[in-house]
Amino acid sequence: MPDESNGQVVDSLTLRFTGEDENGVALHELRAAHVAEVLQGLVGLTTDFDKAGVFHSDGPAGSEVLVRPAQEGSFVIEVVRYAIENWETAAAVGGTVGAPPLASVIWWATRSARADVKDFDYLDNGNVKIVWQDDTAEEVPVAAWQELQKRKRRRKRHLRQIMAPLADPRVTALDLTPPASEELGEDEIPVPIRLRRADYDAVRPEDDIVEEETIFEAEARMSAIDFDDSTRWRVTAQGRTRSATVEDREFLSRVTRGLPISKDDVFQLRIREDAVTKNGSTRTSWTVLSVDSHRRADRGDDSSQAAPSS
Known part of the structure; x- marks a missing residue:
């Protein structure tokens, strides 16, 4: 005492x-x-x-x-x-x-x-x-x-x-x-x-959350396209397939106006990967920041400068 x-x-x-x-x-x-x-x-x-x-x-x-x-x-x-x-x-x-x-x-x-x-x-x-x-x-x-x-x-x-x-x-x-x-x-x-x-x-302890952001460029294919919702596309790049949000408004406008896309077409994309790690488990999501080029599978030509479809 x-x-x-x-x-x-x-x-x-x-x-x-x-x-x-x-x-x-x-x-x-x-x-x-x-x-x-x-x-x-x-x-x-x-x-x-x-x-x-x-x-x-x-x-x-x-x-x-x-x-x-x-x-x-x-x-x-x-x-x-x-x-x-x-x-x-x-x-x-x-x-x-x-x-x-x-x-x-x-x-x-x-x-x-x-x-x-x-x-x-x-x-x-x-x-x-x-x-x-x-x-x-x-x-x-x-x-x-x-x-x-x-x-x-x-x-x-x-x-x-x-x-x-x-x-x-x-x-x-x-x-x-x-x-x-x-x-x-x-x-x-x-x-x-x-x-x-x-x-x-x-007063439960808050989960330890770590958020990381990475931007990379890669050749990719669009494995799923949603004409009505830009957040529901699927992109395959670097051997991985992810749901993706497309933010390139010009590209989305061309798609809306009838740009033909095949599942074998190759796109040069600039992608942001957001990784969230919570309790040791990591979830990633992709956002397509820009579509820099588009190579059609049937002709092999680059259509990145092609006039928008009417």
């Missing part, structure tokens, strides 16, 4: 995972691997928002996340955020200038992962009012708003870790209970924030 002469507990958070097993028995255990992920995610998310100055206006509070012994319940994890620096002000949780509780930070991060921002406004009190796509609103500190614009992939990974037990079909919800604030009476209990599997699904 850190020396309290150099710091102080300034925040706490209770995470309660609820659910039932296949026999309808209330949940009382979680997979150890999932619990480890919860703690790793909490540490990562807290560290990022602490560095952003969310917990203290004068800079990082040097937060350290600790775990307390489990209490009776379905499955309860109680964590505390321990401030090493600037803890005198950071301890004013719930005050007008105090730091937001960790539960609120997790909620804002989850909302930003589930919905786009429709509008935002800087308020006179120093906060930012966020209006989400569903027309609900949230008021957050400026530092939190700025952090929500950054490290989105990293934040999703932290949230995914925090909600890892929801991958278990026995677990139906995660309740985040913030500490009691001065605004609540002695007999009032803080209302927990409930996260469900839909929230867990919303």
Whole structure:
């Protein structure tokens, strides 16, 4: 335990995972691997928002996340955020200038992962009012708003870790209970924030996508022609056959006016190949940028300069 002469507990958070097993028995255990992920995610998310100055206006509070012994319940994890620096002000949780509780930070991060921002406004009190796509609103500190614009992939990974037990079909919800604030009476209990599997699904890591573009010139044959749709041609070139979009408007106009084309005709094409690699699998598509020449198979002459057919 850190020396309290150099710091102080300034925040706490209770995470309660609820659910039932296949026999309808209330949940009382979680997979150890999932619990480890919860703690790793909490540490990562807290560290990022602490560095952003969310917990203290004068800079990082040097937060350290600790775990307390489990209490009776379905499955309860109680964590505390321990401030090493600037803890005198950071301890004013719930005050007008105090730091937001960790539960609120997790909620804002989850909302930003589930919905786009429709509008935002800087308020006179120093906060930012966020209006989400569903027309609900949230008021957050400026530092939190700025952090929500950054490290989105990293934040999703932290949230995914925090909600890892929801991958278990026995677990139906995660309740985040913030500490009691001065605004609540002695007999009032803080209302927990409930996260469900839909929230867990919303922070699924984005697929790694790599896009590449290559332009090449090649002799080709048109193995399929669509007079009505320029995106449904098929082109054979360099030993490969691909569906292709033809963007050469002059050539398409000549085809529309009756340019005769045989499947054995040879075209000199300028082609753009777009390759999209997702999860190790690559899909390619071709776009014919220009048809530079056309050699008819029956006569062997080059008709690239021939007058358009009437």
